[in-house]
Amino acid sequence: MTIAFAIALVAGLLLKFWLATRQIRHVARNRATVPPLFADRITLESHQKAADYTVAQTRFGLLELAWGGALTLFWTLLGGLSMLNQWLLNWMPHGLTQQVALIVAFTVVGSVVDLPFSIYKTFVIEQRFGFNKVTPVLWLQDMVKSLALGALIGIPLITLIVWMMGATGRYWWLWTWSVWMGFNLLMLVLYPTVIAPWFNKFQPLENAELKDRVSALMARCGFQSKGFYVMDGSKRSAHANAYFTGFGAAKRVVFYDTLLAQLTAGEVDAVLAHELGHFKHRHIVKRIVSMFALSLVGFALLGFISGQAWFYTGLGVVPNLQGANDALALILFMMVLPLFTTFIAPAFAQLSRTHEFEADAYAVAQTSGADLSSALLKLYKDNASTLTPDPVYVKFYYSHPPATERLGRIQADATHA
Numbered sequence: 001m002t003i004a005f006a007i008a009l010v011a012g013l014l015l016k017f018w019l020a021t022r023q024i025r026h027v028a029r030n031r032a033t034v035p036p037l038f039a040d041r042i043t044l045e046s047h048q049k050a051a052d053y054t055v056a057q058t059r060f061g062l063l064e065l066a067w068g069g070a071l072t073l074f075w076t077l078l079g080g081l082s083m084l085n086q087w088l089l090n091w092m093p094h095g096l097t098q099q100v101a102l103i104v105a106f107t108v109v110g111s112v113v114d115l116p117f118s119i120y121k122t123f124v125i126e127q128r129f130g131f132n133k134v135t136p137v138l139w140l141q142d143m144v145k146s147l148a149l150g151a152l153i154g155i156p157l158i159t160l161i162v163w164m165m166g167a168t169g170r171y172w173w174l175w176t177w178s179v180w181m182g183f184n185l186l187m188l189v190l191y192p193t194v195i196a197p198w199f200n201k202f203q204p205l206e207n208a209e210l211k212d213r214v215s216a217l218m219a220r221c222g223f224q225s226k227g228f229y230v231m232d233g234s235k236r237s238a239h240a241n242a243y244f245t246g247f248g249a250a251k252r253v254v255f256y257d258t259l260l261a262q263l264t265a266g267e268v269d270a271v272l273a274h275e276l277g278h279f280k281h282r283h284i285v286k287r288i289v290s291m292f293a294l295s296l297v298g299f300a301l302l303g304f305i306s307g308q309a310w311f312y313t314g315l316g317v318v319p320n321l322q323g324a325n326d327a328l329a330l331i332l333f334m335m336v337l338p339l340f341t342t343f344i345a346p347a348f349a350q351l352s353r354t355h356e357f358e359a360d361a362y363a364v365a366q367t368s369g370a371d372l373s374s375a376l377l378k379l380y381k382d383n384a385s386t387l388t389p390d391p392v393y394v395k396f397y398y399s400h401p402p403a404t405e406r407l408g409r410i411q412a413d414a415t416h417a
């Protein structure tokens with residue numbers, strides 16, 4: 001186990017370093033000129049801002065990567081997790097409480113050491129490029145709210161899962177899997193309706209003319225128009241966006257106020273139609289189903305390896321001889337799993353990009369390809385997204401197709417329509 005783990009850790013790190021340096025070099029190489037396809041619509045200044053922003057973010061990502069690798073090593077082979085476990089056992093006896101305390105302590109330590117990175121990203125990188133709107137007070141408020149939310153939702157859930165691991169017999173992994181799935185479904189409804197509104201305001205459209213257009217489009221596509229919301233994204237960032245979320249009665253399309261402020265009525269229609277296209281093609285349902293299947297495999301795997309002594313000793317953890325090892329198994333599993341899923345990430349990114357093409361095609365059929373293209377270009381420009389990413393980096397990480405591919409396809413869809 002130690003060898004396989006060490007190889008996966010090093011190979012994953014090398015792969016990500018290689019990808020990031022490719023991206024940095026590719027973007028820097030293309031910094032001098034705007035790609036011909038966009039030359040009449042994107043200024044050299046915007047293009048160079050996007051290049052600098054991308055390079056700054058990716059460079060910082062390298063640092064985070066190295067730090068994350070060191071941290072994983074610390075928790076596992078260097079004995080950090082074992083130490084934390086022993087330390088807690090000095091204070092409390094073996095049992096459910098100690099196991100939950102271990103997971104909470106592990107999470108708290110992880111979040112604390114992550115703080116400098118998130119502060120730097122918000123107050124240095126985002127600030128330098130003029131995106132940050134978060135004040136230190138708002139930042140603190142957000143953190144307190146997230147902490148409260150994490151404790152309120154996370155601790156009961158963890159307690160239930162760890163308890164079930166010990167109490168439901170041989171097929172505990174199947175029971176815990178069903179609880180985990182139930183929780184995810186519940187969050188799909190609770191997140192847009194209860195949690196997100198705690199951080200942002202969601203309001204129906206105010207502009208009457210635009211409201212009519214939006215309602216007409218939604219009716220034409222077979223949606224209830226009450227699902228359209230404007231979010232005060234400008235509270236935290238100048239980045240503009242739109243997204244779709246939820247299912248059933250909680251289904252909704254959300255536009256950031258920062259996006260709405262920049263689009264013409266026709267462009268709003270086109271972006272909305274794109275989001276509706278995601279619903280039309282049942283992308284949320286497809287995501288849920290694949291998440292169900294994948295996590296079942298994950299839980300079955302956890303069910304197997306949590307019973308093997310080599311899983312603990314191989315990862316630098318001394319298993320408890322008297323008490324249960326469920327919390328240790330959960331933590332180790334969550335830490336090790338991403339090392340192996342890195343290598344299948346391109347498949348998921350590919351699927352997501354396919355969904356984006358489908359949603360674009362739907363938008364072109366329902367509205368106008370020219371409007372969709374110009375709205376997307378505004379998004380690229382305002383978010384300082386690079387127009388010239390490295391093709392290999394795109395294959396690995398991009399959930400959305402890069403600008404050239406996407407606009408090219410929209411044009412093709414529009415001419416075929």
Ligand SMILES: [Zn+2]
Pocket residue numbers: 274275278356359
């Ligand atoms: Zn989309």
